[in-house]
Amino acid sequence: MKKIYLSEVDSTNLYAKSNIENLADKSIVHAANQTAGRGRLQRTWVNLGEGNLFLTFVLKPSNSFNEVYSNLTQYLSVVLCKILEEYGLKPQIKWPNDVLINGKKIAGILSETVMQGSLFKGLVLGIGVNLNTSEKDLASIIDKEATSLNLEISKSVDVNLFLDKLAEEFFADYDNFLQKGFELIKNDYISRTCFLDTEICVQVFNDKKCGIAKAINDKGELVMSNNQKEFVLTIGDIL
Ligand code: BTN
Numbered sequence: 001m002k003k004i005y006l007s008e009v010d011s012t013n014l015y016a017k018s019n020i021e022n023l024a025d026k027s028i029v030h031a032a033n034q035t036a037g038r039g040r041l042q043r044t045w046v047n048l049g050e051g052n053l054f055l056t057f058v059l060k061p062s063n064s065f066n067e068v069y070s071n072l073t074q075y076l077s078v079v080l081c082k083i084l085e086e087y088g089l090k091p092q093i094k095w096p097n098d099v100l101i102n103g104k105k106i107a108g109i110l111s112e113t114v115m116q117g118s119l120f121k122g123l124v125l126g127i128g129v130n131l132n133t134s135e136k137d138l139a140s141i142i143d144k145e146a147t148s149l150n151l152e153i154s155k156s157v158d159v160n161l162f163l164d165k166l167a168e169e170f171f172a173d174y175d176n177f178l179q180k181g182f183e184l185i186k187n188d189y190i191s192r193t194c195f196l197d198t199e200i201c202v203q204v205f206n207d208k209k210c211g212i213a214k215a216i217n218d219k220g221e222l223v224m225s226n227n228q229k230e231f232v233l234t235i236g237d238i239l
Pocket of ligand 1: 010011012013014034036037038039040041043045053054055056098107108109110126127128129
């Protein structure tokens with residue numbers, strides 16, 4: 001696995017996309033600071049500064065897109081949960097791939113597909129994890145409830161050790177995951193989800209879908225029901 005370290009970059013995902021031709025499959029791009037971090041659904045990812053993790057996996061599994069690639073964010077959320085559990089924490093997954101501790105977001109994951117015309121070039125799978133942040137910074141910089149690993153375990157975290165562990169655990173089952181798909185992690189994923197069997201609303205682009213969160217199906221999609229009618233969501237943000 002090739003590692004690229006940048007002291008500052010606009011976004012590790014953008015860097016990986018722009019350099020995809022020159023980056024080997026399974027490389028990782030790590031930055032100490034991101035000046036224009038990208039989040040899901042056109043949002044930004046705040047730079048909490050050095051000491052936090054800004055990482056992108058560069059993945060070139062084949063020459064054409066496969067459905068299972070859409071589930072890699074969920075695979076990564078499970079990998080992260082298992083690492084956080086080693087610290088004695090009880091992380092939860094908010095569909096599709098936010099990782100929370102006690103209801104507060106500790107990490108965000110963003111996968112982007114890289115195309116050149118109609119040619120599939122690969123995926124850049126980015127993850128930001130709050131590892132060393134003060135409560136004051138979290139409250140003043142982030143508008144939603146958030147937390148950081150150092151606050152949860154009351155000691156500072158070594159970013160490089162955390163990164164090495166995350167990359168090692170990610171690649172340990174990655175090839176197997178590509179073969180088997182979401183079903184490989186379905187139980188691990190579901191056992192950590194919050195919101196199942198509760199009434200929720202999901203923002204889907206400009207639309208809001210409300211109902212009971214019934215299940216996660218074999219494709220990792222959210223099955224909901226409203227007035228006895230079932231519907232399936234593939235993308236969205238639980239409000
Ligand atoms: C989210 O909205 O929750 C996803 C946030 C993803 C942030 C990470 S930080 C590393 C990588 N580079 C980016 O610009 N975004 C992702």
